[in-house]
Amino acid sequence: MALVSIENVDMRYGGPEGTLAVSGLDLSIARRDFTAVVGPSGCGKSTLMKLVTGLHIPQKGAVVVAGHEVTKPVSIVGMAFQNPTMLPWRTTLDNVLLPLEIVEKHRHRLRKHKDEYVAQAEALLETVGLKGFGSKYPWQLSGGMQQRANLCRALIHEPELLMLDEPFGALDAFTREELWCVIRDLHASRDVTIVLVTHDLRESVFLADRVVVMSARPGRVVAEHPVPFERPRDLEIMYRPEFNEMVQALHGEIANARELA
Incomplete structure (x- = not known):
């Protein structure tokens, strides 16, 4: 059974006459899959993220995560965005621990088992x-x-699903490629399903099982x-003709997608 199932979903912002962000959206994501979502600006990629995490509820259709229809924020999800949004008055360690104060199954254990969580x-932090x-x-x-710490914060409560919304878009090219390798290794070593929204087509092909x-x-x-x-992939793969052919084919599809509505 799929971990995530989006079935014929419509999502409109601003009431009945507002902007229709997605329409007839269908997508299925298997457990442990790494799926990258690409498309033209304003195509609803971030809306898809918010639907899966329960930050938005669709006006039509259904979003099902881990066998349950989404009607509220989903606790098995970790999220990382382009802006790390770390709390400036907390240390890096305390920022990483923050979800444990919120997610119910950990919140009740946190005080008694603080040393265990700090070790995790x-x-x-060492992993990244x-x-x-x-x-x-x-x-x-x-x-x-900060973005490395942000990834740790998204993973600390051991989510089944990790949602990444342009997490590396604000970084320089060298740092971005370093973090691609961090995400590659995290996905290989953990029982986690990842959905990545990105404008970077090289990123999508390097990291994902499916685009x-x-x-x-x-x-x-x-x-x-x-x-x-094949996995594991090294950065050198980006110099291979077949890698660049796939990137260029995706680029052409997105150019055509601008005309589709």
Whole structure:
């Protein structure tokens, strides 16, 4: 059974006469899959994220996550956005621990088992290259380091589903590619399903098992492409002709998708 199922969904902002963001949206995502979602600006990619996480409820159709129709925010989801939005008055470690104060199954255990959770957070920080930075405040970290900590915060409550909305868009190219490798390794080592929304087609092909292309607004899925390259993938793959051919084909599809509505 799919972990995520979106069935004939319409989502409109601003009331009955407002903007129709997605229409007839259908998408199924299997457990442990890594799906990248691409498309022209304004095609509803971020709306899709909010529907899956329960931040928006559709006016038509159904969103089902882990066998339950979504009617409220979903607790099995971790999220990371382009802006890390770390709380400046909390240390990096305390920022990473923040979801544990909110997610019900962990909230009741946090005080009694604080040492256990701190050890998990420090292990995550080490995994993403931030060993020893737990005591630093956000303003003492670079943008790339903040985004690494943001990924740890999204993973600390052991979500089944990780939603990434343009998480690397504000970073320089070198840091972005470093974090691609971090995400690649996290997906390989953890029992987690990942959905990545991105404008970067190289990013989508490097990271994902499948790339989903959406139409112009109102968004719907117009194509799905399995990524044929074996894992694990190294950055050198981006110099291979077949990699660039897939990127260029996606670029052409998105150019055509601008005309679809």
